[in-house]
Amino acid sequence: MSVSQAASRLARGTSPGQPARxxxxxxxxxxxxxxxxxxxxxxxxxxxLLGIPIGQxxxxxxxxxxxxxxxxxxxxxxxxxxxxxVLWRVLENNALxxxxxxxxxxxxxxxxxxxxxxxxxxxxxxxxxxxPTAVSWVVIGMVAVQFFALNGLMNKMLAxxxxxxxxxxxxxxxxxxxxxxxxxxxxxxxGTNTIIFLTGMATLDPTLLEAARVDGLNRRQVxxxxxxxxxxxxxxxxxxxTVISAFSALFSLIFVMTNGGPGFGTTTxxxxxxxSAFSLGQFGTGALYGIILFVIMIVVGLVQLRLIRxxxxxxx
Amino acid sequence: xxxxxxTASPGAAPAAGKAPxxxxxxxxxxxxxxxxxxxxxxxxxxxxxxxxxxxxNAFRTQSQFEQQRGNSAVSWGQLFSELPAGRELFxxxxxxxxSILLILAVSTTAGFAFAKLRYRGSSTVFLAVVAALxxxxxxxxxxxxxxxxxLGLINTYLGAILVYVAxxxxxxxxxxxxxxxxxxxxLIEAAVMDGxxxxxxxxxxxxxxxxxxxxxxxxxxxxxxxxxxxxxxxxLQNPQQRTITVxxxxxxxxxxxxxxxxxxxxxxxxxxxxxxxxxxxRYLVRGLTLGMGK
Numbered sequence: 001m002s003v004s005q006a007a008s009r010l011a012r013g014t015s016p017g018q019p020a021r022x023x024x025x026x027x028x029x030x031x032x033x034x035x036x037x038x039x040x041x042x043x044x045x046x047x048x049l050l051g052i053p054i055g056q057x058x059x060x061x062x063x064x065x066x067x068x069x070x071x072x073x074x075x076x077x078x079x080x081x082x083x084x085x086v087l088w089r090v091l092e093n094n095a096l097x098x099x100x101x102x103x104x105x106x107x108x109x110x111x112x113x114x115x116x117x118x119x120x121x122x123x124x125x126x127x128x129x130x131x132p133t134a135v136s137w138v139v140i141g142m143v144a145v146q147f148f149a150l151n152g153l154m155n156k157m158l159a160x161x162x163x164x165x166x167x168x169x170x171x172x173x174x175x176x177x178x179x180x181x182x183x184x185x186x187x188x189x190x191g192t193n194t195i196i197f198l199t200g201m202a203t204l205d206p207t208l209l210e211a212a213r214v215d216g217l218n219r220r221q222v223x224x225x226x227x228x229x230x231x232x233x234x235x236x237x238x239x240x241x242t243v244i245s246a247f248s249a250l251f252s253l254i255f256v257m258t259n260g261g262p263g264f265g266t267t268t269x270x271x272x273x274x275x276s277a278f279s280l281g282q283f284g285t286g287a288l289y290g291i292i293l294f295v296i297m298i299v300v301g302l303v304q305l306r307l308i309r310x311x312x313x314x315x316x
Numbered sequence: 317x318x319x320x321x322x323t324a325s326p327g328a329a330p331a332a333g334k335a336p337x338x339x340x341x342x343x344x345x346x347x348x349x350x351x352x353x354x355x356x357x358x359x360x361x362x363x364x365x366x367x368x369x370x371x372x373n374a375f376r377t378q379s380q381f382e383q384q385r386g387n388s389a390v391s392w393g394q395l396f397s398e399l400p401a402g403r404e405l406f407x408x409x410x411x412x413x414x415s416i417l418l419i420l421a422v423s424t425t426a427g428f429a430f431a432k433l434r435y436r437g438s439s440t441v442f443l444a445v446v447a448a449l450x451x452x453x454x455x456x457x458x459x460x461x462x463x464x465x466x467l468g469l470i471n472t473y474l475g476a477i478l479v480y481v482a483x484x485x486x487x488x489x490x491x492x493x494x495x496x497x498x499x500x501x502x503l504i505e506a507a508v509m510d511g512x513x514x515x516x517x518x519x520x521x522x523x524x525x526x527x528x529x530x531x532x533x534x535x536x537x538x539x540x541x542x543x544x545x546x547x548x549x550x551x552l553q554n555p556q557q558r559t560i561t562v563x564x565x566x567x568x569x570x571x572x573x574x575x576x577x578x579x580x581x582x583x584x585x586x587x588x589x590x591x592x593x594x595x596x597x598r599y600l601v602r603g604l605t606l607g608m609g610k
Contacts, residue, residue: 009540030513032435034513035429035438037429038428038429039433041422042426043445044447045481045482049460049481050486056462056463115356117349117352119349122356125359125360127594127597129360131593132366133600134592134593136542136543138568139564142568143370153369154382154557166518175387190363195601199601226566248454250542251545251546256565256568256569269454270454273455274546278550290454290458294450294451294452297451299448
């Protein structure tokens with residue numbers, strides 16, 4: 001992902017003030033000592049609270065631990081889990097939620113393009129659009145439940161538009177509940193992604209866009225042929241953030257809106273981890289699902305890194 | 317641009333004697349600006365709707381809510397009797413403040429070390445710390461729960477705080493390191509040559525210089541921790557230590573509380589994060605873009 005890319009770029013940089021003469025070696029030793037000392041707390045935190053637990057999770061995932069007794073089973077737990085149709089039902093939900101991503105990126109792109117016209121009051125609109133970013137998805141989920149309810153605003157709008165026959169209790173059906181969840185998710189991502197694109201558009205050279213206009217491209221052509229290609233990095237960044245959110249940040253929404261139901265209709269992998277371990281007491285299986293989630297995240301990160309690498313290769 | 321907004325102003329009548337073609341062009345641009353303004357207003361309505369919904373319905377009783385008619389402040393009183401809201405707001409604040417202070421302590425020092433005090437292997441260590449960003453909370457939550465349980469830290473502030481610190485440290489360290497790399501090496505070396513020593517150079521020179529990055533980390537983490545549910549749900553099951561967000565989710569999961577009360581609670585819980593957002597908007601945006609390594 002882009003963060004790790006930037007991090008490796010950062011890490012590769014040269015050390016400041018390399019000791020040039022032997023007279024400075026005492027200073028160099030002190031610097032090394034200070035460096036180790038100052039970085040130690042972060043290293044301890046990350047190791048003790050993230051590194052070791054991920055190792056433990058791998059171990060737990062190969063046991064049949066139910067909270068009381070644990071028995072080592074081995075890697076075969078994975079093949080057992082993967083032959084469970086419920087897991088595939090859950091992964092299907094995750095896959096279907098990915099269909100929301102084009103909307104969660106495309107709509108903010110359009111909004112950012114509008115804001116970037118700098119029409120009077122655009123700063124105010126920018127603040128308003130970004131406001132939901134500050135609000136907990138618990139709160140958003142609670143309003144969403146009311147919005148999708150049978151007597152909620154969505155159905156009222158349908159009725160007002162003469163589409164009364166489409167009125168439904170969306171959260172009551174398996175697929176429709178997933179769609180409601182996806183819509184809420186898209187809404188919740190609007191602010192963040194809009195800001196990312198708006199920041200990207202601010203980095204573009206206005207003379208370049210002027211030139212394209214002078215060359216006879218209309219506004220739409222300028223956007224698709226000039227602006228969008230130049231925003232590639234920003235689109236990738238928002239893509240990664242959105243995918244990561246779709247896989248690992250929906251817990252609050254699901255908990256408040258559907259609690260994973262009806263049936264397994266809105267149970268995603270992250271919610272399944274929580275359910276297995278803390279509702280059913282299957283800690284081993286829960287840990288296993290957590291590891292699957294981790295692997296998916298790593299794959300997403302690697303794909304992203306790959307994209308950037310090949311692009312850099314072309315660029316230079 | 318500026319020209320656009322000038323033509324958008326209603327008073328900007330076309331100057332007399334201009335060619336009609338130019339006037340037509342101007343009129344077209346004005347209608348375009350009007351259209352954009354209209355669409356943006358519509359989007360604003362969509363984005364603000366939840367806030368309006370919460371406020372509107374928080375000032376109703378259950379029966380007023382069902383009829384969508386009439387207002388009353390009864391639900392607010394009910395909220396404070398059903399939810400120890402004051403206590404929970406205090407818990408949220410306490411947990412946020414302590415977690416953020418710890419994250420800052422850990423990430424500023426480490427960021428400075430990784431950026432300015434390289435040692436053999438420091439870049440590998442830095443990469444490992446940042447790579448921990450990839451670990452989803454759900455992947456480690458079970459071992460975390462077990463480990464902190466063994467230490468007797470479930471249902472204590474400290475337990476939840478430790479988890480928040482762990483989750484916040486990788487990104488905060490990355491941000492701080494990025495920021496410190498922008499500070500001149502000469503400045504640091506000069507301070508050290510003056511006999512300040514590396515630790516004091518960090519405290520007296522680098523740390524004060526990095527306040528914008530500190531502000532960014534603070535806002536990002538405040539919103540993240542204030543709004544979190546999962547960690548609080550598992551590590552603070554006792555109503556006495558619960559944060560407002562967790563208390564609210566628990567109340568809604570009970571399905572016995574009236575919607576107006578829930579809306580009052582939702583609004584109440586959202587206000588502090590919104591206030592922080594409005595004050596520090598700039599830094600939040602900066603944090604997002606810094607995440608790109610720009």
